[in-house]
Amino acid sequence: MASDQMVSAVMRTGPVVTPLSILRYWGPVGLYAGIIFFGSSLSSPPEAISSLLKDISDKVLHLSEYALLGALLYRAFRHASSGWMAQHVVWAAVAGSALYGVSDETHQLFVPFREADVLDIVADTVGGTVGAWSWRLLERRAVPPAVPQLGS
Numbered sequence: 001m002a003s004d005q006m007v008s009a010v011m012r013t014g015p016v017v018t019p020l021s022i023l024r025y026w027g028p029v030g031l032y033a034g035i036i037f038f039g040s041s042l043s044s045p046p047e048a049i050s051s052l053l054k055d056i057s058d059k060v061l062h063l064s065e066y067a068l069l070g071a072l073l074y075r076a077f078r079h080a081s082s083g084w085m086a087q088h089v090v091w092a093a094v095a096g097s098a099l100y101g102v103s104d105e106t107h108q109l110f111v112p113f114r115e116a117d118v119l120d121i122v123a124d125t126v127g128g129t130v131g132a133w134s135w136r137l138l139e140r141r142a143v144p145p146a147v148p149q150l151g152s
Contacts (some may be wrong), residue, residue, distance in 0.1 A: 017082050024093075025080035029072045035098060036065060040104050043113045053127020062123035069133025070097045078139070090132045102141070 002061065039045070043068055045053070073093035085092050101124025105116040 021080045024069060025076040029069075029076050031074055032069060036069065036100070037107065039109055040108050040114070043111060059119060059123040062120050063127035066097050066101060066124040066127030067131035067134070069100065070094065070128030071135040072131075073097060073128070074132040074135040090136060093132035094125065094129045097131070100123040101125060101128070111148055 042052075049061075070093050073096045074089055077089045077092045077096075081089075081092075098121070101121045104124070105118075105121055108114040109116050
């Protein structure tokens with residue numbers, strides 16, 4: 001019995017996943033994905049976005065919005081997942097961003113006056129990658145490395 005407890009304590013790696021942690025970390029992902037979906041559902045973007053698109057490429061907008069999605073996915077996979085997923089957080093966040101980008105472009109095929117663009121998927125994937133790596137770097141800088149104590 002005691003050896004079973006020791007083995008399970010040793011085998012446990014990563015965060016403990018609870019319903020509250022799932023809501024805390026995956027809630028913002030779902031909310032933001034919903035905002036992206038809503039924006040993609042509009043046949044014509046609002047005037048503020050239309051004027052912005054005249055000044056910059058829509059690829060920059062895609063990259064920016066998916067950088068935030070990539071960061072949120074990294075945060076959720078890192079803190080509200082366990083096992084393989086928690087150990088391969090950047091890859092999971094990039095894959096999640098890319099797959100959501102594909103689904104977003106597919107969705108736009110069915111919205112009047114909208115069209116799908118493969119280069120948008122590339123910008124979404126690059127944005128997700130930038131966001132995941134940026135959050136990883138920020139998180140590592142925020143947590144100071146453990147300093148071994150003398151005499152231990």
